[in-house]
Amino acid sequence: xxxxxxxxxxxxxxxxxxxxxxxxxxxxxxxxxxxxxxxxxxxxxxxxxxxxxxxxxxxxxxxxxxxxxxxxxxxxxxxxxxxxxxxxxxxxxxxxxxxxxxxxxxxxxxxxxxxxxxxxxxxxxxxxxxxxxxxxxxxxxxxxxxxxxxxxxxxxxxxxxxx
Amino acid sequence: xxxxxxxxxxxxxxxxxxxxxxxxxxxxxxxxxxxxxxxxxxxxxxxxxxxxxxxxxxxxxxxxxxxxxxxxxxxxxxxxxxxxxxxxxxxxxxxxxxxxxxxxxxxxxxxxxxxxxxxxxxxxxxxxxxxxxxxxxxxxxxxxxxxxxxxxxxxxxxxxxxxxxxxxxxxxxxxxxxxxxxxxxxxxxxxxxxxxxxxxxxxxxxxxxxxxxxxxxxxxxxxxxxxxxxxxxxxxxxx
Amino acid sequence: xxxxxxxxxxxxxxxxxxxxxxxxxxxxxxxxxxxxxxxxxxxxxxxxxxxxxxxxxxxxxxxxxxxxxxxxxxxxxxxxxxxxxxxxxxxxxxxxxxxxxxxxxxxxxxxxxxxxxxxxxxxxxxxxxxxxxxxxxxxxxxxxxxxxxxxxxxxxxxxxxxxxxxxxxxxxxxxxxxxxxxxxxxxxxxxxxxxxxxxxxxxxxxxxxxxxxxxxxxxxxxxxxxxxxxxxxxxxxxxxxxxxxxxxxxxxxxxxxxxxxxxxxxxxxxxxxxxxxxxxxxxxxxxxxxxxxxxxxxxxxxxxxxxxxxxxxxxxxxxxxxxxxxxxxxxxxxxxxxxxxxxxxxxxxxxxxxxxxxxxxxxxxxxxxxxxxxxxxxxxxxxxxxxxxxxxxxxxxxxxxxxxxxxxxxxxxxxxxxxxxxxxxxxxxxxxxxxxxxxxxxxxxxxxxxxxxxxxxxxxxxxxxxxxxxxxxxxxxxxxxxxxxxxxxxxxxxxxxxxxxxxxxxxxxxxxxxxxxxxxxxxxxxxxxxxxxxxxxxxxxxxxxxxxxxxxxxxxxxxxxxxxxxxx
Numbered sequence: 001x002x003x004x005x006x007x008x009x010x011x012x013x014x015x016x017x018x019x020x021x022x023x024x025x026x027x028x029x030x031x032x033x034x035x036x037x038x039x040x041x042x043x044x045x046x047x048x049x050x051x052x053x054x055x056x057x058x059x060x061x062x063x064x065x066x067x068x069x070x071x072x073x074x075x076x077x078x079x080x081x082x083x084x085x086x087x088x089x090x091x092x093x094x095x096x097x098x099x100x101x102x103x104x105x106x107x108x109x110x111x112x113x114x115x116x117x118x119x120x121x122x123x124x125x126x127x128x129x130x131x132x133x134x135x136x137x138x139x140x141x142x143x144x145x146x147x148x149x150x151x152x153x154x155x156x157x158x159x160x161x162x163x
Numbered sequence: 164x165x166x167x168x169x170x171x172x173x174x175x176x177x178x179x180x181x182x183x184x185x186x187x188x189x190x191x192x193x194x195x196x197x198x199x200x201x202x203x204x205x206x207x208x209x210x211x212x213x214x215x216x217x218x219x220x221x222x223x224x225x226x227x228x229x230x231x232x233x234x235x236x237x238x239x240x241x242x243x244x245x246x247x248x249x250x251x252x253x254x255x256x257x258x259x260x261x262x263x264x265x266x267x268x269x270x271x272x273x274x275x276x277x278x279x280x281x282x283x284x285x286x287x288x289x290x291x292x293x294x295x296x297x298x299x300x301x302x303x304x305x306x307x308x309x310x311x312x313x314x315x316x317x318x319x320x321x322x323x324x325x326x327x328x329x330x331x332x333x334x335x336x337x338x339x340x341x342x343x344x345x346x347x348x349x350x351x352x353x354x355x356x357x358x359x360x361x362x363x364x365x366x367x368x369x370x371x372x373x374x375x376x377x378x379x380x381x382x383x384x385x386x387x388x389x390x391x392x393x394x395x396x397x398x399x400x401x402x
Numbered sequence: 403x404x405x406x407x408x409x410x411x412x413x414x415x416x417x418x419x420x421x422x423x424x425x426x427x428x429x430x431x432x433x434x435x436x437x438x439x440x441x442x443x444x445x446x447x448x449x450x451x452x453x454x455x456x457x458x459x460x461x462x463x464x465x466x467x468x469x470x471x472x473x474x475x476x477x478x479x480x481x482x483x484x485x486x487x488x489x490x491x492x493x494x495x496x497x498x499x500x501x502x503x504x505x506x507x508x509x510x511x512x513x514x515x516x517x518x519x520x521x522x523x524x525x526x527x528x529x530x531x532x533x534x535x536x537x538x539x540x541x542x543x544x545x546x547x548x549x550x551x552x553x554x555x556x557x558x559x560x561x562x563x564x565x566x567x568x569x570x571x572x573x574x575x576x577x578x579x580x581x582x583x584x585x586x587x588x589x590x591x592x593x594x595x596x597x598x599x600x601x602x603x604x605x606x607x608x609x610x611x612x613x614x615x616x617x618x619x620x621x622x623x624x625x626x627x628x629x630x631x632x633x634x635x636x637x638x639x640x641x642x643x644x645x646x647x648x649x650x651x652x653x654x655x656x657x658x659x660x661x662x663x664x665x666x667x668x669x670x671x672x673x674x675x676x677x678x679x680x681x682x683x684x685x686x687x688x689x690x691x692x693x694x695x696x697x698x699x700x701x702x703x704x705x706x707x708x709x710x711x712x713x714x715x716x717x718x719x720x721x722x723x724x725x726x727x728x729x730x731x732x733x734x735x736x737x738x739x740x741x742x743x744x745x746x747x748x749x750x751x752x753x754x755x756x757x758x759x760x761x762x763x764x765x766x767x768x769x770x771x772x773x774x775x776x777x778x779x780x781x782x783x784x785x786x787x788x789x790x791x792x793x794x795x796x797x798x799x800x801x802x803x804x805x806x807x808x809x810x811x812x813x814x815x816x817x818x819x820x821x822x823x824x825x826x827x828x829x830x831x832x833x834x835x836x837x838x839x840x841x842x843x844x845x846x847x848x849x850x851x852x853x854x855x856x857x858x859x860x861x862x863x864x865x866x867x868x869x870x871x872x873x874x875x876x877x878x879x880x881x882x883x884x885x886x887x888x889x890x891x892x893x894x895x896x897x898x899x900x901x902x903x904x905x906x907x908x909x910x911x912x913x914x915x916x917x918x919x920x921x922x923x924x925x926x927x928x929x930x931x932x933x934x935x936x937x938x939x940x941x942x943x944x945x946x947x948x949x950x951x952x953x954x955x956x957x958x959x960x961x962x963x964x965x966x967x968x969x970x
Contacts, residue, residue, distance in 0.1 A: 033206055033370065036276040046266040050259060057255055060398035068402070072394040080387045087269040087383045089376075094207075096601065100214035104221030107629045110716050111222070112229050115665045118720070118732035119233055125730055198526035198603075200939075208528040208602045215594045219632040226636035226666055230651070233662055316647040328656040335649040339640065 241329020497560030523605025547581030593627030619684025682819030771822030778814025803863025829913030854888025
């Protein structure tokens with residue numbers, strides 16, 4: 001007997017078996033709602049996330065020098081994209097939803113890029129010693145170098161204020 | 164542009180809406196709000212709204228991470244030394260717990276979309292349990308740091324002393340970032356408890372799984388933030 | 403719902419005709435329920451707009467009082483009215499209240515809330531309950547800020563610069579920050595609501611390029627509200643956390659960088675000025691179209707310019723930090739981008755002006771405000787170009803030149819647009835017309851008072867008068883006295899509308915659906931509108947601002963018993 005013949009049949013009486021799924025999908029599709037993804041997708045992503053977690057930790061213990069942060073963030077980004085595409089159903093969503101999902105990130109890139117442009121270039125000016133007495137990145141060719149009157153002292157680390 | 168005839172006051176295609184409402188009612192759903200024409204529009208609006216909210220959260224956490232990054236760039240040695248005081252294994256365990264909670268939440272959403280309320284309750288309960296585990300472990304970590312004088316307020320001391328200033332900034336960000344993250348988790352747990360109460364009492368219809376779906380989006384976002392926080396805070400320079 | 407409302411013998415059971423009962427008024431959103439509870443728990447966007455109108459008017463009066471105190475103090479060279487420490491609180495609270503509690507919500511939360519569903523043919527916004535929550539958040543934020551005020555005030559400047567705000571100030575910094583934080587949340591939710599509404603709830607036939615430019619402007623504003631405000635939230639949160647827990651995030655003593663706070667703060671606060679002016683642009687577009695009875699020249703350009711301003715507005719915040727220890731190379735980049743953003747604003751001004759060419763211009767009060775806007779905003783905007791120039795900014799930063807610049811835009815621009823829009827849509831919101839001659843008189847008084855207040859400040863700033871100073875050398879006094887005199891005239895001009903607008907609620911002439919004979923969906927529904935806005939969902943088959951057709955027969959539903967009256 002089709003449960004939909006009884007409008008007030010409580011939905012949780014229906015046993016969760018595979019025969020119900022196509023019916024449920026049809027109803028949701030009739031109403032214009034997105035249908036659920038297969039179980040394997042979720043489990044596959046979960047496995048990938050755990051594997052990538054192991055990779056993250058392992059990579060941290062390998063000496064990669066200055067690209068450590070790049071590798072770590074790249075792995076984190078892959079994990080985030082997997083969560084977004086599958087768990088958050090961005091895959092298969094409307095173009096507008098996809099646009100909304102990356103909007104925050106795009107604006108964050110603006111924040112990072114222009115703020116960092118300040119800090120990286122602070123030490124380049126010959127008139128300013130920069131914030132920590134040495135530039136974070138060396139100035140590009142053509143930019144005049146800060147004056148060096150004596151051998152460069154080791155960078156001053158901030159001190160604890162006296163109690 | 165040809166001259167315009169008087170505007171057409173034809174009504175919108177209401178017959179569909181009536182069938183819509185009847186179909187929705189037949190499924191035991193009385194959830195179509197008065198200002199929407201159909202469930203699909205309502206669902207689309209809810210989805211866009213939640214993603215817009217998550218965009219604001221990206222910028223909220225992102226701003227803090229940007230500030231953190233500036234200091235990490237400048238005081239790398241201090242940040243490395245301070246980060247190594249964190250227990251990476253506990254952090255990894257917590258990350259795994261949160262990833263698992265993301266899976267259970269996704270499965271709860273899927274169960275709601277299939278109209279399977281007992282499964283929804285089960286997976287929601289699992290997600291809540293994992294979230295509370297995470298928060299519990301976090302408190303343990305906080306207590307550990309405070310005991311070792313690494314809390315940036317009060318009695319902070321760090322060896323070697325020339326790295327102490329940068330280390331204090333690191334721990335300021337550690338507590339600020341993880342504290343704000345934990346607050347978001349508590350809100351998520353609250354939402355899940357609310358969903359659980361609905362799921363246990365009257366259940367979710369497969370035609371109206373929106374609350375579960377939107378909470379799922381929120382929870383996955385909280386997970387994504389931690390995916391970035393873990394390497395940033397625990398794995399600065401372990402090699 | 404009756405058609406004419408007149409009762410007859412049939413209604414009285416066939417009794418003989420007596421003196422007929424007065425016509426029962428048609429049900430609208432104002433009279434459908436009148437209890438306090440129905441207002442405070444409403445989800446009708448129109449009622450929420452009226453709630454906002456009342457709330458931000460209260461904040462405007464409070465912020466205006468502080469402005470009066472500032473101008474009183476500055477009428478004399480010495481710090482003789484109050485101590486300098488108290489004066490610091492005056493300008494801080496003036497800024498915090500005016501920006502966070504008046505200007506940011508003003509047009510979006512009142513006119514936007516009321517009009518967006520009407521203009522797109524929807525029954526309500528996408529999230530009516532979140533709309534109500536937004537109002538309560540603004541109220542709560544305001545109460546908390548008021549508590550901070552009563553608890554001693556705050557003296558950091560509305561910019562909360564560190565380390566003064568985190569380490570040295572002994573005032574109610576955390577409390578004020580909490581108030582501003584909550585108000586910011588209100589702003590975020592309003593923006594979110596508008597964006598989703600415009601995407602998903604437009605009536606059939608209402609394509610993007612048939613939208614009124616007011617909707618385009620508010621859509622652009624909402625993007626900014628949504629994406630900029632969270633960064634303010636985190637900046638303020640970090641300050642509050644640092645202050646509360648005695649951390650060291652922005653404390654130079656242990657290696658923190660105060661300029662980092664400024665980066666995070668201005669990442670919001672520069673786009674915030676676009677939050678404050680973009681809705682004004684939208685209002686002006688509507689006013690110019692209606693009172694020139696002409697389609698806005700270059701509709702697409704104006705629409706796209708709104709989006710361009712919203713986007714480029716995020717790229718220029720460093721021009722507030724030219725004299726901080728920000729890198730000069732970053733300063734160069736920010737300076738160039740700041741020049742760039744003048745372009746879309748200029749496009750709008752050119753297009754409005756072009757619209758008035760060979761148009762049938764009427765000089766009703768809203769249009770007077772629009773003319774005032776176009777002149778004063780242009781002046782303010784041009785001085786903005788001066789400030790984008792690194793060399794000039796070094797000279798005039800932190801002087802009264804800056805103060806004059808932003809007041810020209812915020813008062814001469816945003817407030818005038820707000821008043822113009824309020825007058826234009828007053829018949830739609832309340833069902834009553836205001837008194838025209840006094841409205842025109844006030845527009846002139848405001849214009850004169852405003853210019854007398856703020857033009858001398860350009861001169862003061864250029865001559866070196868610093869901002870946020872309670873005392874100054876005596877040679878500046880003449881200009882300061884002019885400015886204070888102008889402020890009193892401006893205050894009178896801003897006060898009188900309160901009187902005649904409230905008067906009109908009871909005694910004003912009743913307005914029909916379309917007293918201005920304007921084109922737009924909001925003019926096709928009765929004044930005031932019924933709760934569901936339209937008796938049936940409109941289907942839009944015409945372009946925006948279709949003034950070209952000779953007889954705009956714009957009827958939906960039945961003609962109202964009190965039909966339109968022609969404008970003077």
